[in-house]
Amino acid sequence: MDERRKPYPFDQFEPKWQAIWEKQQLFHAPNPGEKDFDHARPKFYVLDMFPYPSGAGLHVGHPEGYTATDIIARYKRMRGFNVLHPMGWDAFGLPAEQYAIKSGQHPAITTRENIAKFKNQLKRIGFSYDWQREINTTDPRYYKWTQWIFLQIYNSWFNPATNKAEPISTYSGKNPDEVRLAYVADVPVNWCPELGTVLANEEVVDGKSEIGRFPVVRRPMRQWMLRITAYAERLLNELDKLDWPEGIKLLQRNWIGRSEGAEIDFKIGKSDQKVRVFTTRPDTLYGGTFLVLAPEHSLVDLIVTEEQWPAVREYREKTARKSDLERSDLSKDKTGVFTGAYAINPATNEKIPIWIADYVLIGYGTGAIGGVPAHDERDLEFAKKFDLPIVIVVQPRGDEPAFGFTGEGIAINSPVINGLTSTEAKKKITAWLEERSLGKGAVNYKLRDWLFSRQRYWGEPFPIIWENGNHRSLGESELPVVPPPLEDYKPTGTGEPPLSKAKVWVRYSEKATRETNVMPQWAGSCWYYLRFCDPHEDRRFVGEQAERYWMSGAKPGGVDLYVGGTEHAVLHLLYARFWQKVLFDLGYVSKPEPFQRLVNQGIILGEDNQKMSKSRGNIVNPDDVIDQYGADAFRCYEMFMGPLEQMKPWSMRGVEGVSRFLARVWRLFMSENQSGDWELSGKIKQIDADKAQQKMTHATIKKVTEDIESFSFNTAISQMMIFVNVFTGVEAIPLSSMRSFLVLLSPFAPHIASELWEQLNTKFADARGDITKQSWPAYDETLLVEDEVEVVLQINGRVRDRMKMSVSATDEEMKAAALANAKIQDRIVGKTVRNVIVVPKKLVNIVAD
RNA sequence: GCCGAUGUGGCGAAAUGGCAGACGCAACGGACUUAAAAUCCGUUGGGCCGUAAAAGGCCCGUGCCGGUUCGAGUCCGGCCAUCGGCACCA
Structure with a gap:
C-alpha cells in the first residue's frame, strides 16, 4: 500500500480532524456552574475501565471497548445529552517497579513515557474523550485524595445497628482500633518470595502469583486490612438493582458466598469449654459423630491430651508449611489427627471425638465443624479413613440410598424433628437449640476482609505513623504523603517494605515513624470515576455539585454506562462498590453504587484463533492497522467483527473489507477530476428522494438507532453497507439522504463523516456547522410501511x-x-x-x- | 466436582416461534485494462432429479437424542464438546 495510492485519503483528513477537535476542544464537557454549561440537557456518564499504561503500548483489545463507548458518547451528544466521557491512567503497579529494579530508572519516568505513548495511540483512533479531565493515579494531586479516602475509612466503623459506616467518634466501646474499617492484624498471608510482597487472595491463582506466576506460601504477617466483610450483606443485596450482566452478578454473589445455617455450641468433656461450629444443615445434628477443628484453631492448645500432643504438634507444623496450593492439591486424600478430647453432641448427648484436620479452614465460619459423615461427602471420606461412626438421619424422598445423601429429604433417627422435611427440620432444631441456649441461627460469608498493604515501592504510601507501637493517622493537611526517592527499589526479601530503606523519610519525629507499606494497585481505581467528575478540584476529592450532577439518576448507580473486561468481575468491581458505599454512608457522595450499567467486551484473539501473546507472535498493533487502513476502518472493523460481548478472532482481511466499505462511502460523495484530485460528486443534488430511496433512508435511520441502543454495532454497520450498496450507481443522489447517512455514520467513522460533511457544506447551504454539532436524525415509521x-x-x-x-x-x-x-x-x-x-x-x- | 457462557456455510457472522445463512471475507466467472492492481457486475450450504444448455423440481441441513407446536436455530428435557469462573466455604 505504501507506494500505491490509498483508496481514499484518510491519511490526510484523519489527522486534520483530530487537530480540529483538539483545537476547538469540541468534546470538553463543562461542569455545572462553568461557562457554556447547559442546564436544559440531561447528563450521560459513559466510562471505560482505564488502562494500566504498560511499556508494550496498546493492543487491539483495548480499543474494542473504547470504540463502543465512543460511539455511544458521540451518539448521546447528538441526542442532546451532556456527555461525560473521560480517560485516565491506572499507573501504580508492578511492571514499572520491576523495570526500575532492573534499570534503576525511577518508575515515575517510565510511567510518564508509557502514558505519553498510550495517549498518542488513543488520540490516533479519534476518540472523543474530554482530555481536560485526564487523571493519573500516580500524580500526587490524585493520590492525595486516595490517601484522604483511606483516612475516612480508617476513621470510621461499621455500626451494625444502623447497618452503615459512621465516624469512629460515634463508637462507644473501649478500643476503637478493634472496629475501624481499616485495621492492622497478624494474619496468615499469601507471601510471594520472588515478588517480595504479600498478595490478596484474588491475586493468587493456583497457588502462584497472578503477576509472574511465582510460587506463593502462607505466612503470618502484620498487615493492613479493610473490613469489607462488614458490607457483605449490602454488597450482595444491592446488586439486584444494577443493570449488569447476570453472569457477572452471579460471580460476585458466589464470591461473597452467603450461606444460612446455625452456630451450635458443643460442650467439651466435663469442662466449661465449648466449641462453636457453623453448619448449613442443623437438621443433621443427630448424625454428628465427631468434631473437626482447623489445625490453627485457638482451642486446640487447651484441649489436647498429653499423649496426643506430639502427633498434634507434628500435624500442625506440617500444615503450616503447606502452601494453599499443596493444601488443596492433596484434597483427594484427607488427613487429620485425634486431639484426645471429646465433646458432647447437644442433640444426642453422646460423647464424640474431637479431631483436627486441614480440610477445615480457620478463616471460614468458626473454624470448626460438626462431622456428619452420612450426609456430607468430605466428612464421609474423613470418617471412612479414620473409622469413625456413621449415622443416617436423612431419608431421601426418591429411591436414592440414604448413605452419603447430601440433598434435602425427611429427618429420621432425630427425635426432636423426625418426619419433618429438611427445611422444616432446620427451623425447628434451630429454635430448639435457641430455647436451650445451645445455638442460634447464623449467616456466614465466604468473603474475607481485604488485605490492603503491599511491600512495594510504587504505590500510595499510607498516611499513617507509628508511635510506641500504636498507629495514628496523619492530618489532612499533611497529605499527600509522597514516597521518597530510593537508590535501590529492590524488595528487602525479609518482608520489610522497600520504603524502610529511606531512613530519613521513615523518621517522622523524635518518637514516631512512618508506615512503610504501600496500598495495592486497586486503591486508585476504587474511586477514579468520582474524580473524573471534577479532576481539578483541590479542596475536596470531588466537588459536591459536580458529583451530584454527573452521578445523578433515578437508579442506585451513578455512572450510566461502564465498559470493560470480565477479568475485573470480582476484584475492581467489588472494591469500588465497597469504597463507594463507605463514602456514601459518611455523606461524601450522593449514590450508594458506582456503576449502573455494566457491559463486558469479549477478548480479541489472534488471527490463529489463539489468545494474543508475545510468545505466539500473534499480537496486532493498532498503529500498524491505522497506518495501512486508517482510524475509521480500524474502529469500524472492531465493531463489525461480531457482538461486543463475544470472544472473536482478528482478521486483516476483515479490516480490508470494512476499509473497502468506507472507500465506497467516499466515492459515493467524491469523484476524481482530470488532474486526479478528489472533488464533490456532481451526482449529489438537492432533489427529493424517490419512494424507495426514502424508505431505505428511514429504514437505515431506524436500524442504526435501535442497534446503537442495543449495542449491536455489527448489524448497524451491515445496514449502512446495504444503504451504500443501494445508492452506489444511482445517477442523481438526493442530498437529504446523504446528510442523514453521514450523521448515522459519524459515531462509527467520525473522520470521514466530518470530512464529507464539510465537503457538502462547501456546495450546499442547507445545513451549517460541524457534523458533531448536528442532531441525530429521526425516522418516520409511516414511510416504512x-x-x-x-x-x-x-x-x-x-x-x-x-x-x-x-x-x-x-x-x-x-x-x-x-x-x-x-x-x-x-x-x-x-x-x-x-x-x-x-x-x-x-x-x-x-x-x- | 459445582456454576456460567457458547456451539449455524470454507471463515467472521445474521435471523420479535414464521422464507436459515442478511452483511462482510474467501473462492469462482465476467466487464474495464496491452497487462496487472484497483473498481464495477454476477455466482457461491450439501445432495439428487431434470435439460444439449438453461428454466425448473425434490430431498437433507443450525453440536447429538427426544419433546411441545400448524410451524423450532429460537421454547422444554436429556446428553456431548469448547471456553471462562469457583473449587475441601461445612
Whole structure:
C-alpha cells in the first residue's frame, strides 16, 4: 500500500480532524456552574475501565471497548445529552517497579513515557474523550485524595445497628482500633518470595502469583486490612438493582458466598469449654459423630491430651508449611489427627471425638465443624479413613440410598424433628437449640476482609505513623504523603517494605515513624470515576455539585454506562462498590453504587484463533492497522467483527473489507477530476428522494438507532453497507439522504463523516456547522410501511410458494388466495385440509393430509 | 466436582416461534485494462432429479437424542464438546 495510492485519503483528513477537535476542544464537557454549561440537557456518564499504561503500548483489545463507548458518547451528544466521557491512567503497579529494579530508572519516568505513548495511540483512533479531565493515579494531586479516602475509612466503623459506616467518634466501646474499617492484624498471608510482597487472595491463582506466576506460601504477617466483610450483606443485596450482566452478578454473589445455617455450641468433656461450629444443615445434628477443628484453631492448645500432643504438634507444623496450593492439591486424600478430647453432641448427648484436620479452614465460619459423615461427602471420606461412626438421619424422598445423601429429604433417627422435611427440620432444631441456649441461627460469608498493604515501592504510601507501637493517622493537611526517592527499589526479601530503606523519610519525629507499606494497585481505581467528575478540584476529592450532577439518576448507580473486561468481575468491581458505599454512608457522595450499567467486551484473539501473546507472535498493533487502513476502518472493523460481548478472532482481511466499505462511502460523495484530485460528486443534488430511496433512508435511520441502543454495532454497520450498496450507481443522489447517512455514520467513522460533511457544506447551504454539532436524525415509521408484502405459502410447515398481497388483506382473503393458488391446489388434491393458519402480512400455512 | 457462557456455510457472522445463512471475507466467472492492481457486475450450504444448455423440481441441513407446536436455530428435557469462573466455604 505504501507506494500505491490509498483508496481514499484518510491519511490526510484523519489527522486534520483530530487537530480540529483538539483545537476547538469540541468534546470538553463543562461542569455545572462553568461557562457554556447547559442546564436544559440531561447528563450521560459513559466510562471505560482505564488502562494500566504498560511499556508494550496498546493492543487491539483495548480499543474494542473504547470504540463502543465512543460511539455511544458521540451518539448521546447528538441526542442532546451532556456527555461525560473521560480517560485516565491506572499507573501504580508492578511492571514499572520491576523495570526500575532492573534499570534503576525511577518508575515515575517510565510511567510518564508509557502514558505519553498510550495517549498518542488513543488520540490516533479519534476518540472523543474530554482530555481536560485526564487523571493519573500516580500524580500526587490524585493520590492525595486516595490517601484522604483511606483516612475516612480508617476513621470510621461499621455500626451494625444502623447497618452503615459512621465516624469512629460515634463508637462507644473501649478500643476503637478493634472496629475501624481499616485495621492492622497478624494474619496468615499469601507471601510471594520472588515478588517480595504479600498478595490478596484474588491475586493468587493456583497457588502462584497472578503477576509472574511465582510460587506463593502462607505466612503470618502484620498487615493492613479493610473490613469489607462488614458490607457483605449490602454488597450482595444491592446488586439486584444494577443493570449488569447476570453472569457477572452471579460471580460476585458466589464470591461473597452467603450461606444460612446455625452456630451450635458443643460442650467439651466435663469442662466449661465449648466449641462453636457453623453448619448449613442443623437438621443433621443427630448424625454428628465427631468434631473437626482447623489445625490453627485457638482451642486446640487447651484441649489436647498429653499423649496426643506430639502427633498434634507434628500435624500442625506440617500444615503450616503447606502452601494453599499443596493444601488443596492433596484434597483427594484427607488427613487429620485425634486431639484426645471429646465433646458432647447437644442433640444426642453422646460423647464424640474431637479431631483436627486441614480440610477445615480457620478463616471460614468458626473454624470448626460438626462431622456428619452420612450426609456430607468430605466428612464421609474423613470418617471412612479414620473409622469413625456413621449415622443416617436423612431419608431421601426418591429411591436414592440414604448413605452419603447430601440433598434435602425427611429427618429420621432425630427425635426432636423426625418426619419433618429438611427445611422444616432446620427451623425447628434451630429454635430448639435457641430455647436451650445451645445455638442460634447464623449467616456466614465466604468473603474475607481485604488485605490492603503491599511491600512495594510504587504505590500510595499510607498516611499513617507509628508511635510506641500504636498507629495514628496523619492530618489532612499533611497529605499527600509522597514516597521518597530510593537508590535501590529492590524488595528487602525479609518482608520489610522497600520504603524502610529511606531512613530519613521513615523518621517522622523524635518518637514516631512512618508506615512503610504501600496500598495495592486497586486503591486508585476504587474511586477514579468520582474524580473524573471534577479532576481539578483541590479542596475536596470531588466537588459536591459536580458529583451530584454527573452521578445523578433515578437508579442506585451513578455512572450510566461502564465498559470493560470480565477479568475485573470480582476484584475492581467489588472494591469500588465497597469504597463507594463507605463514602456514601459518611455523606461524601450522593449514590450508594458506582456503576449502573455494566457491559463486558469479549477478548480479541489472534488471527490463529489463539489468545494474543508475545510468545505466539500473534499480537496486532493498532498503529500498524491505522497506518495501512486508517482510524475509521480500524474502529469500524472492531465493531463489525461480531457482538461486543463475544470472544472473536482478528482478521486483516476483515479490516480490508470494512476499509473497502468506507472507500465506497467516499466515492459515493467524491469523484476524481482530470488532474486526479478528489472533488464533490456532481451526482449529489438537492432533489427529493424517490419512494424507495426514502424508505431505505428511514429504514437505515431506524436500524442504526435501535442497534446503537442495543449495542449491536455489527448489524448497524451491515445496514449502512446495504444503504451504500443501494445508492452506489444511482445517477442523481438526493442530498437529504446523504446528510442523514453521514450523521448515522459519524459515531462509527467520525473522520470521514466530518470530512464529507464539510465537503457538502462547501456546495450546499442547507445545513451549517460541524457534523458533531448536528442532531441525530429521526425516522418516520409511516414511510416504512409497505403497500404490498410477499406472503409465504406453506403446506404442513414447508414453503411451497410465495405471492404478493396487499398489506391490508384480511385473514379470510389471505386464506382464500392461498387455497386458490395453483401450486397449492396441485399439492392438496386428494387431501383433506385440516386447518389453515394465517399470520397477517407474513404467511399462510395449510395443514392437510 | 459445582456454576456460567457458547456451539449455524470454507471463515467472521445474521435471523420479535414464521422464507436459515442478511452483511462482510474467501473462492469462482465476467466487464474495464496491452497487462496487472484497483473498481464495477454476477455466482457461491450439501445432495439428487431434470435439460444439449438453461428454466425448473425434490430431498437433507443450525453440536447429538427426544419433546411441545400448524410451524423450532429460537421454547422444554436429556446428553456431548469448547471456553471462562469457583473449587475441601461445612
